[in-house]
Amino acid sequence: MVKYIIKAHVEVEGPVNEHDIIGAIFGQTEGLLGEQFDLRELQDKNRIGRIIVKLGPRQGNKVSGEILIPSNLDRVETALLAALIESVEKVGPYPARIRVIDIIDVRAQKIKSIIERAKEILRKWEKEKTMDVREILKEITESVRTADIIEYGPEKLPAGPDVDKSDTVIIVEGRADVLNLLRYGYTNAIALGGATTKIPETIKRLAKDKVAIAFVDGDRGGTMILKELLREADIDYVARAPPGKEVEDLTGREIARALANLMKASEVKAELEKMEQLQQSEMKELKEVLEKVSEIKKEEESKSTKPEEKEKVTTQTQIVQEVKEVPQTQSAIEVQVQQPQVEKEKLVEEKESKVTVPTEKGLSETQIQLPAEKEEKEVVEYKMVIPEEVFNKLNELTGRLEAIIYDSNWNVVKKVPTRDLVENLKEVDDVRAVVMDGVVTQRLLDVLGTKNPGTAKLVLAKRMARITHRPKGVFIILL
Structure with missing residues (x-):
């Protein structure tokens, strides 16, 4: 067992390495104090350990470092050994200087470590084994x-x-x-x-x-x-x-x-029934529109004489809203399949409502012209190209109660928990769309209506609460 470690500093004015210094220590101390204190004999008898030399970076021709010598000798013999290595004055042809910095008592360090560990064990033991009366009663x-x-x-x-x-x-x-x-x-x-x-x-x-x-x-x-x-x-x-x-x-x-x-069950039941009726009504209207789209598509295909001229298209979405004299509930929605491109918002005056819905991938844009109302009304057409990946995000969010906010360039601005969506919307200026796993509320629509005035804003979700009014330019798609 090592009792002490001699720690010394060495400086050599010449380009030497660790082995040169170790060799100099053995060579220049040999025979100075007789065979009893010969370093090789002491190593053979395990009275001292392996001599370790650690050199730092070379500064010109000068090198310096640290020497460590483990010792199993007693205190007096260890002190004599420390003085012995200080007698080295050269390493090869170069002047050298060795000075002992410290003699570390390994046993004292171990005892200190044992004491600290004992304290740690005791603290942990008391914490685990000693229970407060309140904890006992609670258990x-x-x-x-x-x-x-x-x-x-x-x-x-x-x-x-x-x-x-x-x-x-x-x-x-x-x-x-x-x-x-x-x-x-x-x-x-x-x-x-x-x-x-x-x-x-x-x-x-x-x-x-x-x-x-x-x-x-x-x-x-x-x-x-x-x-x-x-x-x-x-x-x-x-x-x-x-x-x-x-x-x-x-x-x-x-x-x-x-x-x-608590809420009365009758009120909750009525609210749930209204939501179901609203969803069923929307699905029925969408089904009727899709049937008309299918009929028009068949007519267009029968009239087509050059199939090779059909262009490949990708699914996009456009939204149209009536404003000015048209009530919010009579706004038209236009969903198109067309060539991928960036559409600019534009204002168009029309005398009849136009509805376009998405057809299958690869088909051209299809529109349905609904009969014009008796009273001529101006229509403001908002066109919005919605990347298909935005629709895919809704499926990814299902069951996670999270929402994604998109800007005008369809970049993800924030991804937040649905419960924090409204507060986060207030902090964002540029908002184009919100995709969410949760219930669309009136408060959400009101906040969204204040963003990007004059442009269309989209909410893509699966469920909607009772809505009393929809702000201009705000659209809801439930899938």
Whole structure:
């Protein structure tokens, strides 16, 4: 075991290397203090270790560095050895100077390291093994609450112990939701037990006999379960987790806030039905337009005599909006398939509405001329070329509750969580489009309507809330 390390500084006024210095130390100390202190003999007997020389960068012909000599000798012998190597005055033909800087007591360093490690082990031990009284009480309380969960009804649904006793029952999705409610003292919760397509008969019976509260997640899955509950069970009130959150992850404060802001089930059901009717109406109109497009396309193909003149095209999208005397709800939408190019916004006066919808890839632009209204009205036509990759982004975002903001050149400005979309929109001046996984709201449209006045702005999404008005120049495409 090494007891000490002699640390010395060496300077040589000549171009030498490490081996030259080691050789000089052995050569010039040989026989000075007899065979007992001959360095080679000491190494053979493991009384000293291997001599290490570390040289720094050469400065002209001068080199300097550090010498390290491990020693198993006692303190007196180690001090004598240190003085011995200082007697070296030359390395080869070049003058040299060696001075001992320090003698490191390795055992003292090890003892110090052992003490520090012992302190660290003790601190960790005390932290892990010594529990605060509050932590002990909390652990006991939570274990009791977890043990309170029961299996209820013939379906063995996860439930709290007071489902039968309480006049009110909270209906949640799964076992984890019941456990979280139990953790914060809500003992009258019952879960659907994973049933999302068919509501268990036990839930229907409880909802009929008691005041039933449907407490669902704040995501698309929660909406689907809520629709099924409202359709099959006698639900009185609806509570929802904050957008993007699940009931099992809520804190006690968030649960209390959600249950304090209950909505009547009849109002929620009416709102959901309006949204479905609106979507069905839009799909019906789109289907009729597509059928007319198909008829016109067939007529155009039958008239075509030179197939080789057909040009290859890529899917683009254009949008047209009526302004001035035309009400917002009567604005026309134009979606085209045409040669890829950058379209400039232009103002066109027309006396009839024009609607163009996307056809299959590779087909030319198709338009439908709708009959002109009796009263002549001016139309402002906004043309917007939408890259196909923008539509693909909507599929990529599905289920992630994120949104992408594009500028006028279709560059991605920001990618943000849907819940922060409106606030981020306020900070961006140049906005052309928003692609989002979430519900299109009136607040979002109002903020978007203030961006890039005089140009068309697009919202591409899959769901839309109740909209009272649509700002000029703002369009919504639901896929």
